[in-house]
Amino acid sequence: MSDDLDSRHKARMARKKALIDANIARAGDERGLLIVLTGNGKGKSSSAFGMVARALGHGMKVGVAQFIKSRTDTGEEAFFSRQPGVEWHVLGDGFTWDTQDRAGDIATARRGWEVAQRMLADASFDLVVLDELTYLLSYGYLDQDAVLDAIAARPPMQHVVVTGRGASPALVELADTVSQIADEKHAYRAGVKAQKGVDL
Template sequence: MSVEQLDAEKAARYAARMARKKAIIDKKIASADQDTGLLLVLTGNGKGKSSSAFGMVARALGHGLNVGVVQFIKGRTDTGEEAFLSKQAGVEWHVMGDGFTWETQNLAQDKAKAEAAWELAKKMLQSDQYDLVVLDELTYCIQYGFLDAQVVRSDLLSRPEMQHVVVTGRGAQPILIEIADTVTEMSAEKHAYEAGIRAQKGVEW
């Protein structure tokens, strides 16, 4: 066969493969036709949980939706996400933590902070004024017993039907995974931190 014939054959095979793929995907798309508020859980040890939640905030703002964000653990207020997103129209942003719990070492204080944060989250979950609610680093509050998992579950399930919620944090509890629509486990195959590189602004904060 000539080079031209080989190229033509390659292009034909490509077209056929993609046509088969299209048939499968079109069928899948046709069968996924419902709209509903999603509960997304982003968990695992890898980088990307909170940043993915903030990417969804950007997406939501692009569609003119209203967003509420509660950061349960984070205490610092110099993050890029807060500086940029919290000032946007349609965004309500609360940094409720004191930093990670190993910084405070005070159980009663950490629990009180988490409970105050949940009160704010609960108000959002009870209002149809928020199209997307981000509960950043919530899982740690359950892990350390600051919040009752059953209460969290119940408040999440009682939210408006079309409201999307994103929960982030390592070690998401089975009780959260069970009621979630979409769960992503993010595994760190490699992390710059392990090579002695500190958290970079614009990437990690």
């Protein structure tokens, strides 16, 4: 019985390997990707920063533009901003429910976008993370067409990661890879505050 299960498993895995190998052989293009991490779940920025670590492991140069957020005491900022090959910018004044100043938020967003545009136009950056950019588009703080044009016109081998809830259909359409992070359960709703090393 065990020999029969083993032989069926081996045959099934051999067929699977043939399909995967054929798909890998067909995927011969190499170019910069636009990756969008969206949805209501926790982990969008964390996933982006995982890609920052991966890029640094390959000796790549990385730029990070954090919109909306104003904290400079997070673990990721403390760690990555000290790494050679990383240019890190915290470009927000805080969440909109804290600032309660639409005109001020728009001005901050536009100043931050100038920093991001510079990185998007610079071929020396292999990876650019635009953290929480989706909010600037959905709130109308930036002109979506101009933002998407700048992303589309970036150097051909530059990868871009955009994070934030509510990615627009136009951004999703432009993207090469889109991941929807679902929210099934969160410790915050059980009264647990944000934890160092997990949330901060």
